[in-house]
Structures are given as structure tokens and as C-alpha cells.
Amino acid sequence: MQNIYDVTIIGGGPAGLYSAFYSGLRGLKTKLIESQQELGGKVLLYPEKLIWDVGGHPPVLGGQFVKQLIEQAKTFEPTILTNTKVDFIERHDDLFIIRTSKGEQHHSKTILLAIGGGIISPQKLTLEGAEKYEMTNLHYTVQSYQRFVDKEIIISGGGNAAIDWAVELSPIAKNVTVVYRSEQLSAHEATIEEAIKAGVQIECNTTITKLTANTEKTAIQFVTCENSQTQQSYTRQIDEVIVSHGYNRESSVEFDEAIALSKKDDYYFEGKATGETVHPGIFAAGDILTFEGKVNLLIGTFQDAANAVNSIKTYLEPSAYRYGMVSSHNDLFKEKNRSIIEKQLVKASK
Template sequence: MQDVYDVTIIGGGPAGLYSAFYSGLRGLKTKLIESQDQLGGKVLLYPEKLIWDIGGHPPILGEQFVKQLIAQAKTFDPTILTGTKVDYIERQEDNFVIHTALGDKHYSKTILLAVGGGIINPQKLTLEGAEKYEMTNLHYTVQSYQRFVDKEIIISGGGNAALDWAVELSPIAKNVTIVYRKETLSAHEATIKEALAAGVQIECNTTITKLSANTDKTAIQLVTCENSKTKQSYTRQIDEVIVSHGYNREASLTFEESMTIPKKDNYYYEGKATGETTQPGIFAAGDILSFEGKIHLLLGTFQDAANAVNSVKTYLEPTAYRNAVVSSHNEMFKEKNRSIIEKQLVHSN
């Protein structure tokens, strides 16, 4: 017998995670499907960066923020699948059928798209043998600052991410050098000034041309770079190599032909601030949704998610209230509130 969910959320970043929480709050049977092995979306790329722009929330590290989002998403025990890429969605009678790359089928009354910018994979260094160093000292993201203490670091890339990492690492590293293939950096001018003020060495028209291993062939010891204008090259000893060449974006799913949704810039789904798309039963939240007045910040993501879930609720139950009861008066939280207050009283005594 088919197990049919009220709503299936596709995407496990901030939009998807908050949607899972809010759909539970609204009493919906909920499933969340994420293509990556971990929940958290793009925030996982910057685990040690501080997030400041969430209303009423003190600055928080990306890693901790993701942990809290996941814990919140699990409040009402949704079904969560990771490492599961959605390939194709079709409509059959009253339900949607979700086909995955694993060959599985999932059934749902509604779909909530929260796939952000799609499945993102870093553009890798195109040098022979580079992949063997990915387990040691060749990095495409910075997971922990601690390993870079007192290290000689070279960063390939000239965008905001590359410069941000250079600024963050310069106070703890022995030395940080940026190499960029073009004449001028593409990062914001303020970020470039900050990097220069922090003592970051910047070399434009320069690319990494060779990686040389240490004696046991496990890690990079020497990096050779070449200036495309002067044709001069140099080799220097290095401890860590960071590559920030941007990301390849892979669209995470397709629909049957009759379910086409208009797109902006050939990717983002056009819809309403209420999370509705042109297809009945398909809703969206977060970066994937485009509408007039869109706020491309985390705080906007949460409003998107709440609006989309409220639209799902009234689509399934037309007589339901448009909005959920606020948490301070919501019956769903009475027992949870009591338990939290009792624990606080115990700790205070």
C-alpha cells in the first residue's frame, strides 16, 4: 500500500528545514528529501563564518546554526531522507509521484520545492593528480580554521569567497597569498581593501600550474605558479591550498511536460509571495522562488517557508485558517513549553 504524505519538501537547506518545522506545526504529515548526505544546504560551505542578519538572534557560527535548524526541523518528527536525489516528478490522479535516482518512488498530495540554487559542486583544480590531495591539504571549502594555524596558505580565486577566507585566515596563518588568473579581482572593493589591510599578498594574472607532493606522496609540499603576462613562474613551499573557483550548479529535478512552471533566468521558479506556483499543489520557498519584493536573505527564507506551508495547508484544507496560531498560544507547544520550564526551574535551584 502506498504511503502518501500531505507534503513532501525537496531540499534540506534552511528553507526546507524551516518548512519541515512549520508543516509539523500545522499538523501536516511531512517528508523531506535532500540530495546531499548532510542537511544544511549552502550554509555548510561556511561552517565557521558568523551569521549576523537573523532578527533577534546573536551572531552564530554557520555550523551551530545548521545544528539548531535541524533540531527545530525534527520537532514534529517528519520523515527525513538524505543522500536521495529527486530526478522526476509526475502527477497521477490526486497525488504526485516523486522518482529518485535510487529508483524509489514517493507519493505526496503536495510538493514544496526548497532546492535553493540547485545541487552545487565546486569547480575543481584541473591539474593532473590534484584529486589525490583532496583528503589532505587541497581544499574546496574551509571546514575548520584550526588546521590553518601558523600555516603557509595559497588561495586560488578572486571572488568574494576567496577574499573572505583570506581575511578570516590571515590573523592565524603564517602567510596567505591569493593568486588569480585575471587582471583584476572580482570581489567587492571593500573586501579587497580589507584583505590588503590584513596583509594578504595578492598576485593577479597568476595561476597554479603544478602541485608537487611531499616525500610520502600524501600531501602537497610545493606549488608552482605562472604569471600569464610575464610568462615567469616560481615554485614555493606551501602547507595548505584552497581553491575557490565558484560552483557548478546542477538542476535537481524535472517535471512531466504538463507540469511546466515559468522560470526566471532559466532556473528560478516564478511564483507568489504566498509560495504558490502556477501548478496547483506545487509550492516553493527560499532561493528557488522568484517574486516581486523577494528578500534574498535567511530572514526572507523563513517567511517564504511559513507562507508556503500555510498555502499547502489551505490547499489541502480550504476551511483551515490561513495562518498558524502563534507559538505563545499554540496548543502544539503546551506540553513542550511545560517540559522546558520545568528543566529551567530545576537548573535554577
């Protein structure tokens, strides 16, 4: 029989990572399974965007925030599997059997779903041969602003992400143009106003119709666009192309028919603020969980995670205290606190 875990967390975004930390805090034997090669979830899509809305935390770049979440998640040494897609979960007596796309089986007393919006992949530019430029200057996310310094940039898309990128890049780029297929942008009005003030050129009713390579055939050198209203097209030289057409979403988990979970909008699991779903032993945290009073922010995600883990603890051990002891009084942190303080004292004495 395989190792049996107290809780298996499905999903390695902020909800899953904080759940892994908190379940260790509650003394639970923990496994985390993530379908992608890297931990971090959707925050990985915006590594150079500043996150402002985490209580008591100064603004931090998304990439740095993910590193800190991962470091925190590993505090109590959970088992972490990446690049492992969960296909199916079934229940046998008091255990859940988790089957993956690799043909593996994992056994757990409880499940904590932290799959957010599911496995997401960017909607690609549907032009012949576009994929060959993804290794050079066709981008579906902005990993580093440095690459775009003094560049001629075109962004296809009119949502919040597209306009946010336009605003962020406009101070460092030579020029930023946004093309969008519809009459009006779908981004927040305040963000659009900010883009206009920043000098971003916005062309609605316009789509990219052709990509022309450089002489080496390695990168895009010219982009042809067409206005659907006037039927006029133009070709311009370009350095970088960013495509922000949204994301395809795929649920990463299917369940045995004996596991009936209530859903909202055919995707999100309905439950309680305590992290409980309608099926005993299955809990949820983060975007995947919906309940009255839900806070769809990072601060809400962390509260979801703590509540779900506390519910798991009392589910497995009914006599256990409902809440985890705060870190300032928790014996688990005494040795760690001592080590950190000693390092700070040594550093201060130099």
C-alpha cells in the same frame, strides 16, 4: 499503496528545514528529501563563518546554526531522507509521484520545492593528479580554522568566498597569498580592502600550474604559479592550498511534461510571495523561488517557508485558517514549554 504525505519537501537547506518545522506546526504529514548526505544546504560550506543577519539571533557559527535548524525541523517528527536524489516528479490525478535515483517512489498531495541553487559541487582544480591531495591539504571549503594555524596558505580564486577566507585566516596563519587569473578581483571592494589591510598578498593574472608532492607523496609541498602577463613563474613551499573557483550547479528535479512551471533565467521558478507556483499543488520557498519584492536573505527564506506552508494548508483544507497560530498561544507548544521551563528551574536551583 505507499504512505501518502500531505507535503513532500524537496531540499534540506534552511528553506526546507524551516518548512519541515512549520508544516508540522500546521498539522501536515510531512516528508523531506535531501540529495546530500547531510542536511544544511549551502550553509555547510561555511561552518566556521559567523551569521549575523537573522533577526533577534546573536551572531552564530554556520555549523551551529545548521544544528539548530535541524533540531527545530525535527520538532514534529517529519520523515527525513538524506542521500536521496529526486530525479522526476509526475502527477497522477490528485497525487504527485516522486521518483528518485534509487528507484524509489514517494507519493504526496503537494510538493514544496526548496532546492535553492540546485545540487552544487565545487569547480575542481584542473591539474593532473590534484584529486589525490583532497584528503590531505587541498581544500575546496574551509571546515575548521584550527587546521590553518601558523600555516603558509595559498588561495586560488578572486570571488567573495576566496577573499572572505583570506581575511578570516590571515590573523591565525603564517602567511596568506591569493592568486587570481584575471586582472582584477571580483569580490566586493570593501572585502578586498579588508584583505589588503590584513596583510594578504594578492597576485592577479596568476594561476597555479603545478603541484609538487612531499617525499611521502601524500600532500602538496610546493606550488608553482605563473603570471600570464609576464610569463614568469615561481615555485614556493606551501602548507595548505584552498581552491575557490565557484560551483557547478545541477537542478535536482525534472518534471513530467504535464507540469509546466514558469522559470526565470532558465532555472528559478516564478511564483508569488505566498509560495504558489503556476502549477496547482506545487509550491516553493527560498532561493529557488522568485517574485516581486523577494528578499534573498535567510530572513526572507524563513518567511517564504511559512508562506508556502500556509498556502499548502489552505490548498488541502480550504476552510483552514490562513496563518498558523503564534507559538505563545499555540496548544502544540504547551507541553514542550512546560518541559523546557522545568529543566531551566532545575538547572537554576543547582
